[in-house]
Amino acid sequence: MAEHPDCALVRRGYEAFSNGDMDTLSSLMTSDVTHHVPGDHMLSGHHKGREAVLQMYRRIAEETNGTFRVELEHLFADGRGHVMSVHRSYADRKDRGVEMPGGLVFTIVGGKITDLDECVEDIDVENDFWR
Numbered sequence: 450m451a452e453h454p455d456c457a458l459v460r461r462g463y464e465a466f467s468n469g470d471m472d473t474l475s476s477l478m479t480s481d482v483t484h485h486v487p488g489d490h491m492l493s494g495h496h497k498g499r500e501a502v503l504q505m506y507r508r509i510a511e512e513t514n515g516t517f518r519v520e521l522e523h524l525f526a527d528g529r530g531h532v533m534s535v536h537r538s539y540a541d542r543k544d545r546g547v548e549m550p551g552g553l554v555f556t557i558v559g560g561k562i563t564d565l566d567e568c569v570e571d572i573d574v575e576n577d578f579w580r
Contacts, residue, residue, distance in 0.1 A: 453526040455557045459534055462562065463521045469510070471503055477562055478502065484565040488572050490579035502565075512579070513540040530557045540578070547578045 452460070458477060465473035484496045484505065491512075496505045509517050517540040525533045532555040539548050549570050556564035569575045 452524075453528070453532075454560075455526045455528075455530065455532045455555075456524040458557060458560065458562070459524055459532045459555055460521065463519065463534070463536070466506065467518060471506070474506070475499055475503060479558070479561045479563045482561075482563055482565070484567065486567050487569060488576045488579070490576045492579055509540075513542050516541040531555065532557065542578060545578060547574065549574060 462474060462477050465471075465477070478499050480499050481497065482499055482502055484502045486493050486496065486505070492505060492508065496502045517538065519536045519538045521534060521536050523535040533552060534555070535550065535552045537548065537550050540546065551567065551569040553568070554566040555562055
């Protein structure tokens with residue numbers, strides 16, 4: 450059974466993110482893409498526009514000295530332009546590490562990612578890690 454095209458798009462995004470391939474990642478998003486980050490920490494909020502989203506990804510790498518990584522576990526498509534991903538993220542920062550399940554809800558229009566809503570298993574742990 451072939452993978453749904455929206456899932457294939459998101460999978461390419463995860464691969465590009467994991468490889469630090471910002472050119473490919475950029476090509477998968479609309480110019481006005483928004484990534485919504487939950488919580489109350491330095492990365493929380495609504496990152497609007499391709500460059501703002503990519504800059505946030507660069508900051509994640511900088512803040513974790515390149516240790517941040519995600520392992521994609523599952524992708525689910527609704528066939529109406531939404532994909533839900535489930536992943537596990539890992540990172541070290543300052544004197545602590547984190548390993549946490551999480552996910553993203555993607556909105557896809559015209560074969561491009563327009564919106565990413567991020568969810569984490571434990572918002573308090575997430576906040577403490579990034580503060």
